[in-house]
Amino acid sequence: MAKIQIPTPLRQYTNKQESIEIKASTVGDALSGLLAKHPDLRRHLYTEDGKLRAFVNVYLNDEDIRYLQKEATTIKDSDNISIVPSIAGGARQ
Amino acid sequence: MLKIDKSHYEALRCHGEETYPYECCGVLLGTMNGEQRIVTSTARCGNTRDDSPHNRYHIDPRELVRIQREGRERGEDIVGFYHSHPDHPARWSPTDLAEAHWFSCSYVITSVAKGKAEVTNSFELSGSDEADKKFVDEKIEIGELESKPQGRAS
Numbered sequence: 001m002a003k004i005q006i007p008t009p010l011r012q013y014t015n016k017q018e019s020i021e022i023k024a025s026t027v028g029d030a031l032s033g034l035l036a037k038h039p040d041l042r043r044h045l046y047t048e049d050g051k052l053r054a055f056v057n058v059y060l061n062d063e064d065i066r067y068l069q070k071e072a073t074t075i076k077d078s079d080n081i082s083i084v085p086s087i088a089g090g091a092r093q
Numbered sequence: 094m095l096k097i098d099k100s101h102y103e104a105l106r107c108h109g110e111e112t113y114p115y116e117c118c119g120v121l122l123g124t125m126n127g128e129q130r131i132v133t134s135t136a137r138c139g140n141t142r143d144d145s146p147h148n149r150y151h152i153d154p155r156e157l158v159r160i161q162r163e164g165r166e167r168g169e170d171i172v173g174f175y176h177s178h179p180d181h182p183a184r185w186s187p188t189d190l191a192e193a194h195w196f197s198c199s200y201v202i203t204s205v206a207k208g209k210a211e212v213t214n215s216f217e218l219s220g221s222d223e224a225d226k227k228f229v230d231e232k233i234e235i236g237e238l239e240s241k242p243q244g245r246a247s
Contacts, residue, residue: 043222044222085195087118088149090142090148090150091116091188092145092149
């Protein structure tokens, strides 16, 4: 099963689990499986119209899925999927 | 509250001096213990905002994935982030808040005036979602913790 790594701020919605194993054939299926197990995650990952939030990066191993086939990217059992909210800011308003 | 070893505290302040007049940025790794975030290592990151590095920062998520993985192998979690404000106060800006998404993590800001690190403050990102998020001032407790190797350059 592929493993989804949960970042620290979202673990409150996964019963404090650091990673969740999901049987799936695509990244999108894996994320759907994750939300089926932990539905409170949905509003943190997706907009109301069902799109991944702009600041939510999803990586398959070391690759951004935006540069693969997005949520249709196929996965293997040994794959790691990382959910990584973006880190940015700066002094200028 | 953020608990940090003096050597890590000085390392993140030095990073801001080294990158002056540009903003530095990095990751704080360690453990969460209730309301406490205990830093046991730091990871320097590159600032990818080449268009405006003196007042903007952005960490490449790919770098974050690597840091998160390496931390996991050492039993550490990401507990916060740091960056500098060159010639600007160590207070969060509206941009800092708008771009902050790691709830319950620490965001450490160091003001660097004319190349010299001055004030370092920390803010916890509080709230339950994007609509009600806010930064809350938090105390930094600087101690002599048992530390791990730190400051891996990227």
